[in-house]
Amino acid sequence: MHARTRTAALTGVALTLVVVVTACASPTAEVGEPTPSSPAAEAPAAAEPEPAAAEPEPAAEASRVRLSGEFAMSGYTYTFSIEAPTIEVESDILDAAPGSVNIHLVFSASGTLTNTTPGRNAPVPGMADADFVLGRGLLLGEMWRRGSGSAECRVPYDGLYDVAEEYCSGSRNARLYPADGVTVQLSPGESVDIAVSTSGFLGDFSIPEGTFDDFVASVESPLGWWVAAIGSETRTNCRFDVGFGISGPVLATSPDIGCVG
Numbered sequence: 001m002h003a004r005t006r007t008a009a010l011t012g013v014a015l016t017l018v019v020v021v022t023a024c025a026s027p028t029a030e031v032g033e034p035t036p037s038s039p040a041a042e043a044p045a046a047a048e049p050e051p052a053a054a055e056p057e058p059a060a061e062a063s064r065v066r067l068s069g070e071f072a073m074s075g076y077t078y079t080f081s082i083e084a085p086t087i088e089v090e091s092d093i094l095d096a097a098p099g100s101v102n103i104h105l106v107f108s109a110s111g112t113l114t115n116t117t118p119g120r121n122a123p124v125p126g127m128a129d130a131d132f133v134l135g136r137g138l139l140l141g142e143m144w145r146r147g148s149g150s151a152e153c154r155v156p157y158d159g160l161y162d163v164a165e166e167y168c169s170g171s172r173n174a175r176l177y178p179a180d181g182v183t184v185q186l187s188p189g190e191s192v193d194i195a196v197s198t199s200g201f202l203g204d205f206s207i208p209e210g211t212f213d214d215f216v217a218s219v220e221s222p223l224g225w226w227v228a229a230i231g232s233e234t235r236t237n238c239r240f241d242v243g244f245g246i247s248g249p250v251l252a253t254s255p256d257i258g259c260v261g
Contacts, residue, residue: 136231141173
């Protein structure tokens with residue numbers, strides 16, 4: 001049976017997550033040659049080593065990130081696999097209020113969603129009008145360790161709970177949709193390619209201009225990524241709360257922080 005479709009439009013934006021690693025080298029000073037009778041000639045003094053700088057927590061390398069899992073929604077069952085998620089910050093001050101910067105987040109990822117419900121066609125989560133109103137569907141987001149200095153850990157609500165309480169999530173995340181923008185139903189065993197919404201679940205927003213550099217550094221270099229199913233009856237060790245009483249189980253994280261299993 002073929003998948004039934006409806007007209008819809010999605011925009012996919014490919015982008016590259018840039019991870020910048022800096023390295024420091026100690027300068028070498030030239031010293032005049034001592035005379036044979038000098039104490040320096042007999043016992044050259046060793047230079048005191050400088051204390052090593054603290055290593056920052058490594059950011060997730062997008063090309064190596066793989067997120068996969070299974071979930072149920074309204075009795076239907078699914079599996080998913082997501083690869084190489086990235087995010088880029090686009091900004092604008094021309095139309096922003098004085099002292100503010102308008103932000104547009106550009107998400108990118110590729111993957112598949114499969115209907116594993118035996119003998120039944122299954123709706124694609126997030127594609128029905130009611131799903132949009134109730135916030136149901138798959139969400140993709142970033143995470144950081146609390147206390148890491150991430151600007152995103154200081155937003156009013158930041159998401160990951162239960163065993164994941166030592167981690168925070170950005171207030172903005174992206175919905176996962178069929179890449180063709182029109183598939184609303186899958187036959188038993190059928191898969192569809194999925195992509196992400198480009199502007200995130202809550203759309204564009206503004207931040208204080210003085211926080212822009214810290215915000216970009218945090219968002220473009222996360223510790224890792226997560227996928228949650230808002231409205232799913234599946235139970236895991238972590239939940240993601242988008243606010244307004246809307247939440248769902250965290251189905252996969254990279255790196256693994258104990259949400260599943």
